[in-house]
Amino acid sequence: DIQMTQSPSTLSASVGDRVTITCRASQSISSWLAWYQQKPGKAPKLLIYKASSLESGVPSRFSGSGSGTEFTLTISSLQPDDFATYYCQQYNSYFSWTFGQGTKVEIK
Amino acid sequence: QITLKESGPTLVKPTQTLTLTCTFSGFSLSTSGVGVGWIRQPPGKALEWLALIYWDDDKRYSPSLKSRLTITKDTSKNQVVLTMTNMDPVDTATYYCAHSSNYYDSSFDYWGQGTLVTVSS
Numbered sequence: 001d002i003q004m005t006q007s008p009s010t011l012s013a014s015v016g017d018r019v020t021i022t023c024r025a026s027q028s029i030s031s032w033l034a035w036y037q038q039k040p041g042k043a044p045k046l047l048i049y050k051a052s053s054l055e056s057g058v059p060s061r062f063s064g065s066g067s068g069t070e071f072t073l074t075i076s077s078l079q080p081d082d083f084a085t086y087y088c089q090q091y092n093s094y095f096s097w098t099f100g101q102g103t104k105v106e107i108k
Numbered sequence: 109q110i111t112l113k114e115s116g117p118t119l120v121k122p123t124q125t126l127t128l129t130c131t132f133s134g135f136s137l138s139t140s141g142v143g144v145g146w147i148r149q150p151p152g153k154a155l156e157w158l159a160l161i162y163w164d165d166d167k168r169y170s171p172s173l174k175s176r177l178t179i180t181k182d183t184s185k186n187q188v189v190l191t192m193t194n195m196d197p198v199d200t201a202t203y204y205c206a207h208s209s210n211y212y213d214s215s216f217d218y219w220g221q222g223t224l225v226t227v228s229s
Contacts, residue, residue, distance in 0.1 A: 001171055034215035036155075043204055043219035044155065050213055087155055091214045096170055097145070097157040 002026050002090055006100035012108040019075040021103045023088035028068045032092045035064055035073045038102075039084045047086075048073065075105075083107055110134035112144075112205050112220035119226050120195050126225060130188040130205030137163055137183050143208040144188040145216060146179065148201040156201075161188060162211060197227045 003026040013019050023033065031051040036044035046055045048064035051071055061076040075082055088100040116128035128146070135142060145160035159179040160168045169177050178191045188205060202224045206216035 032213070036216075038155075043206075043222055044216075045219075046215055046217045049215040049217075055217065089155075089157070089215070096168060097160070097214070099147075099155040099157060101154045 001096060002029060002098050004088055004090055004098050004100040006086075006088055006103050008103060009101065010104045010106060012106045013078050014108045015078055015080060017078045017108075019078050019082075019105060021073045021086055021088075021105075023066075023071045023073070023100050025069045025071075025090055029090045029092060031067045032090055033064070033066070033071050034089045034091060035062075036087045036089065037082075037084045038087065044087060078105070110207055110218040112207060112218060114203060114205050114220045114223040116203075116223060116225065118224060119228065121229050122196055122227060124195050126190075126192045126195050126199070128190045128192075128203055128205075128223065128225075130190070130220060132186050132188070132205075132207065135207065135209075137161075137181050137186070137188070139163055141209065141211045143211065143214060144181070145206050145208060145214075146188075146190045147204045147206060147216070148199075149204070149222075150198075150201040153201075158192075158203075159190060160208065160214070195227045199225070200227045201225060 005024045033051045035048040038044040052064045085104045091097045112132040143162040146158040161179045176193045202222040204222045207218040208214045
């Protein structure tokens with residue numbers, strides 16, 4: 001199985017900060033990586049797919065990068081609505097899908 | 109507009125079989141490339157992918173749960189059904205179904221609201 005490791009587990013930041021979350025895969029997944037945002041009591045929301053493609057309707061302050069085994073999600077200027085938990089997910093039709101353990105972005 | 113909604117029991121007893129139904133609208137599961145998956149989330153914990161079925165009836169299962177899971181589709185009813193056998197209290201979670209629009213780029217772009225299933229005697 002492909003394992004996904006996110007860091008940090010928790011992140012404290014202020015409005016306006018640049019925030020970066022890292023996701024590492026236990027083996028190469030090319031660019032088959034997605035990022036989701038989840039707020040308490042709500043379903044996850046797709047932000048980024050194929051490592052760096054912005055889902056329609058998602059603000060441009062969100063961006064993704066990376067390939068192979070190391071990926072990052074960056075929020076260029078943290079907004080009040082961005083305080084949430086973020087998950088990476090690897091996906092590929094030849095393997096099983098795996099989520100990272102999540103990164104909670106808290107108010108500093 | 110794509111929507112998905114999960115339905116099924118809120119409480120099951122240990123050793124019982126759980127059957128969940130995902131009823132969707134706004135897309136067809138006979139369209140090439142489309143898939144519907146199931147994901148769960150225990151209270152306060154991370155997301156866990158369970159299973160996915162594609163338009164062509166190709167099925168994928170989590171290796172750790174494969175022996176307990178069955179996913180099927182009824183295209184005419186716009187439904188996907190997940191069964192999980194031998195339920196245990198550790199299977200208590202919110203269960204989500206989600207849409208994937210592309211066989212090779214199988215991220216989940218639309219999600220249901222989720223349904224909480226509690227396993228307890």
